[in-house]
Amino acid sequence: MKFYWKAIYDDGEEFPQYNEDGSENLYKDIKRKRLSQFVLLQVNTDVVIYVLHFTKPWQRLICRRRIVRPLIPMTAKEQENLETVWLVGQHWKHKGQRQQKLAFIFQDGHIEERDCFEEESKFYYPCTFVLEDELDGVDS
Amino acid sequence: MAATFDVEIDTGATPTMASLTNLRFNEADDNDQDTGNPCQIPGAGTDYSYWKHIYLRCTGGTFTQCDNFQYYSDGAAMDTGTLIKVSTNEVLNDSGYDQATGTDEMVANHTGVTSSADCNNYTSGGSKLAFSVVPGDDIIDTSGEETNYLVFQLEISSTASPGQMTSKTHTIQYDEI
Numbered sequence: 320m321k322f323y324w325k326a327i328y329d330d331g332e333e334f335p336q337y338n339e340d341g342s343e344n345l346y347k348d349i350k351r352k353r354l355s356q357f358v359l360l361q362v363n364t365d366v367v368i369y370v371l372h373f374t375k376p377w378q379r380l381i382c383r384r385r386i387v388r389p390l391i392p393m394t395a396k397e398q399e400n401l402e403t404v405w406l407v408g409q410h411w412k413h414k415g416q417r418q419q420k421l422a423f424i425f426q427d428g429h430i431e432e433r434d435c436f437e438e439e440s441k442f443y444y445p446c447t448f449v450l451e452d453e454l455d456g457v458d459s
Numbered sequence: 460m461a462a463t464f465d466v467e468i469d470t471g472a473t474p475t476m477a478s479l480t481n482l483r484f485n486e487a488d489d490n491d492q493d494t495g496n497p498c499q500i501p502g503a504g505t506d507y508s509y510w511k512h513i514y515l516r517c518t519g520g521t522f523t524q525c526d527n528f529q530y531y532s533d534g535a536a537m538d539t540g541t542l543i544k545v546s547t548n549e550v551l552n553d554s555g556y557d558q559a560t561g562t563d564e565m566v567a568n569h570t571g572v573t574s575s576a577d578c579n580n581y582t583s584g585g586s587k588l589a590f591s592v593v594p595g596d597d598i599i600d601t602s603g604e605e606t607n608y609l610v611f612q613l614e615i616s617s618t619a620s621p622g623q624m625t626s627k628t629h630t631i632q633y634d635e636i
Binding site: 343345346347382383384385386387388389390391392395398399406438439440441444446447449451 | 460461463464465466478479480481482513518519521522523524526527529530583584585586587598628629630631632633634635636
């Protein structure tokens with residue numbers, strides 16, 4: 320299964336990964352402070368796989384495609400079918416400590432939820448937080 | 460469309476980039492897949508292959524960025540008397556390049572390698588070897604950008620057997636957004 324995302328803002332406006340004309344929106348352009356839901360859908364069927372609700376003003380989105388790639392030559396087509404696990408979650412600060420709620424969504428459709436990263440694991444290890452992920456000083 | 464990457468190998472004095480077809484260890488500074496320049500089994504002690512500079516280069520795609528590059532091997536036991544070593548410090552691409560000119564052990568002789576380890580120390584469910592991208596913003600966010608080098612070298616002891624070694628799978632994981 321392959322997935323794509325759609326952001327839904329607090330006023331109902333939708334910001335999908337793919338526009339109707341086929342163009343693609345970028346993760347960095349999601350307006351995080353306005354997020355109400357972050358939805359993962361199945362490519363081709365548009366079936367909703369996972370919905371992450373943002374109910375508190377201090378919750379911020381984390382989303383990554385975690386990709387496994389053998390160290391061998393591959394065509395662009397082959398690279399589209401690499402083993403991929405989606406990491407979708409939210410993080411916030413509580414008394415100065417970063418906390419997370421994480422979902423790992425596998426290609427077979429099963430979902431595993433965690434409340435922290437785990438260093439020595441195939442998929443649960445920490446992501447690198449980037450500018451778009453940054454918490455802006457709000458503490459729960 | 461997701462980011463796409465080529466696996467590259469640098470050889471030569473300049474260096475010169477080529478797509479890696481297979482990581483074959485030999486006694487030459489090349490990417491050849493023939494049986495020429497085979498590694499030698501020492502009568503005593505250890506010998507080494509030429510070291511090989513491997514990296515990923517982004518070739519396209521629509522994405523914000525790729526980061527968190529991690530390497531691991533299949534963890535499978537090597538043939539008797541052989542060991543694949545991988546550099547464990549950041550070997551900068553291209554400034555850390557040091558052309559292979561002999562069968563010298565890389566930590567002692569490669570100007571950019573200060574530490575190495577058995578590649579089997581890194582496995583999918585255990586520790587992985589993190590490596591970064593060319594200095595700057597430390598992320599890959601456009602086509603043509605490259606990771607730092609993973610430098611590989613085969614170590615051969617006198618107990619090794621002649622012939623082609625059992626093949627080994629090396630894997631890279633990274634995050635894309």
